[in-house]
Amino acid sequence: MSPAPIELTPIGRVESPLTDPGDAPKQGDEGAPDAWLVFEPAVLDGLDGIRPGDDILVLTWLDRAERDVLRVHPRGDVSRPPEGVFNTRSQHRPNPIGLHRVTVVSVDDRRVRVRSLEALDGTPIVDVKPVLSGDPDER
C-alpha cells in the first residue's frame, strides 16, 4: 500500500539574481549571492523575533528537481561512483526539499534579506527555523 500524500503550502518565494540552474553553486558557502525571502502576507506573524545577525535554516521546495532519481554521482562528478540520493545533497530526490543555512542581513516588513543562498529565483519557501544552540539551556 502506498502512503497517503501530504500537502505543503508555500509560505513565500526566493528573490535572487540566480536564474540559470547552470550558474547556481551547489551550496551557499560556495559563492552564492545574497537573496530576499519574500513571505506571503498570511504568515507574517510567524516571523516575529527574527533579527539581523540571526542564523536560520530555510527550507525550500526545489521545483526544478527530478523526483524519480534514486542514485546520482555525488556533486554531479562522474568520476565518483553513484550513491543513493539520501546519502548526497543532490536536488534530485523523491521529495526535493532544499535545506539552506543562512545569516539574516536585514528584515523589511514581509521580506528578509539573507547572505549566500544557492536557491534559484522563484523557488518556493516552505519553512524557516532557527539554528539550535548546542546547549539545551539556551533553547
Added chain:
Amino acid sequence: MSPAPIELTPIGRVESPLTDPGDAPKQGDEGAPDAWLVFEPAVLDGLDGIRPGDDILVLTWLDRAERDVLRVHPRGDVSRPPEGVFNTRSQHRPNPIGLHRVTVVSVDDRRVRVRSLEALDGTPIVDVKPVLSGDPDER
C-alpha cells in the same frame, strides 16, 4: 493569489517506543530513545552508501502538529513571551516539517536504526540528507 500547493510522498515511517506526545522530548539530545527508520521498498536504492556511524538529517512530517498557529511560547513555556513560529522549533507551523540530526547505529535491509530521535511512532519520513562537512573539499 494563494500559491499552488505542493505534494509530498512519504518515503517511510518512524518506529519508536514514543507513542504519547506528552512523553516526547523537545529535541533528540534531551533524552529521546533510539528508533528505526523503516523505508518504503520503492526508495531503497536511495539509501545506498549510508553506514553505521554516519550523521544524517532526517526530515519528517509532524502529522500531529497544528498548521494554523503563527505565534507560540518558546518551548511551551508561558513565562516566555510569544514569538513567531519561524523563530522557534515548535512543531506547530504552516508546514510542520521536522528536522532531526541523528547518528546511524545500524542498517538492516529497509530499516535504519538511529540514536536519540524525538519523533513519535508512526511519523512519516519525507527525506534523508547527509550532514555536510564544513570543508567544501570533503563534500
